[in-house]
Amino acid sequence: MRISYSALETYKTCPLKYKFQEVDKIKTPKSKEAVFGTIMHSTLNFIHTPSMLPPTLEQALDYFSRNWNSEVFEVELEERAAFSQGVSMIQDYYRKNDPAKSNIVDLESRFQIEIGEDENKHVVSGIIDRIDKTEESYEIIDYKTTKKMPSQEKVDNDLQLSIYLQAFLNRYPKEIENIDKLKVSLYFLKHGVKLTATRTPEQLEKIKNLFLDVIKQIEEGKFYAQVNPLCDWCGYQNICPMWKHKFKEKRKLDTEEVNEAVKKYIESKSQINTLKSQLSNLESQISEYMDQEGVERVFGENGIIARTLRKTYKYNEKKIREILEPLDKWEDVLKVDGIALKNILGVLPFDARKEIEKAKVVDKESKSFSVKKNNNIEE
Ligand code: SF4
Structure with missing residues (x-):
């Protein structure tokens, strides 16, 4: 199987999204975040393309603004905010880095690596944003335009950086002797922060197995929907079983009866929770009274409450x-x-x-309901 690293990552985030995108080939318009990311990457590429004199900040900003794409923004205010964010990111980049001093080996470096053996052999492809020569060895850098920065621990185990390093080592096999000096970094442009790590040969070996596992699941056609924090940016929400009901025009069960049932179910769930909490408070109150009086049954106007001691046992x-x-x-x-x-x-x-x-097999299957109340509905 031939697969790109980004498709593998999509499968890991949500197998159903992978199916829509890679198997069914359903096209979706590019999100504004993706377009913004592409423009930033291309500007960084422009800044570092080897030349006698690297571009000045003004030239880099000029390149950025000439390549700006207004079409993806529906709201003017949003577009202006994104544009000025891009400008600040480039200005910050120039404050913290001198392009003339970077020792670039390759930019947007395409790779293809083979993993697995015989009939289980696969090709993973991708593009490394940048490879630098450092004093001691090399550094692989990937630019990120995301808002959220991961912990150092996540960078130490980041899959993308590991596969990039493996691709680099395939090209420069001798560098394996120097692996502790080979750096892999994520540069977070919004924060102006670069997080760096190294890898061990054992870590790289594990990554290959992990990829083989993911590929196996793809080949077995395991394409379930996995709700995740990136759903808000997924272009397939209107056909995804986890979200499509949200889109009114797509609702098939949009009858009065079903709407009423959904409303009552959510209300009942809420009432059950309130009642459970009330019951627990009343039980404590009555139990305290029973302890005080030394009784195990209390008589009320509408019935009797008995307290029983339940024991669970474990065996030697x-x-x-x-x-x-x-x-x-x-x-x-x-x-x-x-x-x-x-x-x-x-x-x-x-x-x-x-x-x-x-060794895992499905024993029983059942469906359960969970309720997430809308924020605008009072608890
Ligand atoms: S909306 Fe979320 S769960 Fe549905 S396909 Fe997209 S990423 Fe997967």
Whole structure:
């Protein structure tokens, strides 16, 4: 299979979005955030394209404004805010970096790397924003225009940087001896901050396995919708089962009856929560009274309330085993505890996790409802 890194990332964020985009090839208009990101990347590329004299700040701003795309902005105020944000980002970039001093090896560097073996061999492609020569080695840099900055820990484990480094090492295999000096960085243009990390050969090996796993899921056609923080920017909301009901014109069940049922369900859920909390307060009050009076039943005008002590037991596993094993019944009472298994999964080696995942089968399926109240509805 041939797949781009960005498509892999889309699958990891939401498999259904991947299907819409890569399998069904449904086109959506580019979001203003994506267009803004492209213009910023292209400006940075212009700034660093090797030349006798790198562009001045004024020339960089001129390039940015000549390439500006007004069409994606519907509201003028929004467009003006985005434009001046771009200007500040470039000004800040020049304040903190001198383009004449950067030692660029490659810009927008395209790569293709093979992962896996034999019939399980795949090609992952992508574009590295920038590769610099540093005093000690090299630095791979990816520009980000996002508002949110990740923690250093996230950068230390960032998949994109790992795959870029692997691609770099495929091109310069000798540099593996120097891996501790090879830097991978994310430059957050909105904040003017660069977060840098390094990788170990073991980390790179793990990444390959992770990618093979993702590719396997794609090949098996696992395309479920995964609601995530990027849904607000997803162009497929109007056809996605998690969101399309929000779009009135798409509602098929838009009858009075169903609307009434949805309204009543949300109201009832809310009432249940209030009642649960009331019950819990009343139970504490009555229990306190029972303790005081030394009684286990209280008589009210409309009924009797009895208090019962419920006990749950656990067994001494060693002793039970000693009793049941000779009777050949021990295996009958053994059961895998799914919650306990999930709790230890994170600390197991990758291969063991993979094997456990393979051993998982659907036991029962049921659908449950959850309610998220609109912010404008009072609790
Ligand atoms: S709206 Fe969200 S859940 Fe639906 S396809 Fe897009 S990213 Fe996935």
